[in-house]
Amino acid sequence: MSTMPASHGHSEACCNIPPVVSKGYDAKGTYEELGGFKTWPKEATKGILTIFDIFGYYPQTLQGADILSTSDSKQKYRVFIPDWFNGEPCPMEIFPPDTEEKQKKLGAFFQKNSPPSVAEKVPGYIKDVTSKYPEIKEWAIVGFCWGGKVVSLVTSSSDTIFKAGIEAHPAMVAPEDAKNIKIPLALLASKDEPADDVKKFEDNLTGPKHVEIFGDQIHGWMAARSDLEDPRVKEEYIRGYETALKFLSKHL
Structure with a gap:
């Protein structure tokens, strides 16, 4: 497990990441009733289900989706x-939950939107999407923060449809979850996830894996909480998506 940035050379799988927009990103995808936001080149036959963080459709997350969709040259x-x-x-205004009122609001949000309740909906959602788009033959799942826990729950199922999974700065890292994950899985942690839990999670993974701690990044640096006007954050945001693309290229 790495706790420091690796080489910044572009990998073969992700040499075409476009310039990252620091502010005011104009997402390339569209919205539809079935799938929420979607982004793709129509000729693609592999799908990625993204589980966003608790803040929903933030520009940083949508820009990441566009990067995943089209930046692999192959x-x-x-x-x-x-x-x-x-x-x-979840309103960004209640984060961090540093008052009793904010804590109550955050607790109510998690009670209403627990990772297990969402994980239960994923198989039905994939069934609906593949019925509409039968050309999609293989699936990966990517989750951010709260969504990372959903990835753990979904991929630990013995009958999971997903061929690969990626968790970025996941919330509620539980080493026990990893014991039942047999598909290739990458976990990209920030400095804020408990390092001991991340290491134990890595040790319990039995399939192909990539586990790395981005040691100077906060929880959320690849999604809604990413400050892309900070050059270092922007650099590691790009490297995080490069790492994800390289992993998907190898395992999906």
Whole structure:
């Protein structure tokens, strides 16, 4: 497990990541009733289900979806980001939960939107999407923060449809979850996830894996909480998506 940035050379799988927009990103995807936000080149036959963080459709997350969709020079992906919160994501204003009132609001949000409740919906969602887009033959799942826990729950099922999984700065890292994950899985942690739990999670994974701690990044640096106007954050945001693309290229 690495705790420091690796080489910054571009990998073969992700040499075409476009310039990252620091502010005011214009997402390339569209919205539809079935799948929420989606982004893809229509010729793609591999799908990525993205589980966003608790803040929903933030520009940093949507830009990441576009990067995943088209930046691999050899393989394109159709990316789907369902709205699990039905238009009611967690307000950014209550984070960090440093007052009793904020803590109550955050607790109520998690009670209403628990990872297990969303994980239960994933198989039905994939069934609906593949019925509409039968050309998608293989699937990966990517989750951020809260969504990382959903990835653990979904991929630990013995009958999971997913061929690969990626967790970025996952919340609620539980080493026990990893024992039942047999598919290739990458975990990209920040400095804020408990390092001991991340290491134990890595040790319990029995399939192909990539586990790395981005040691100077905060929880959320690849999604809604990413400050892309900070050059170092932007650099590691790009490297995080490069790492994800390289992993998907190898295992999907």
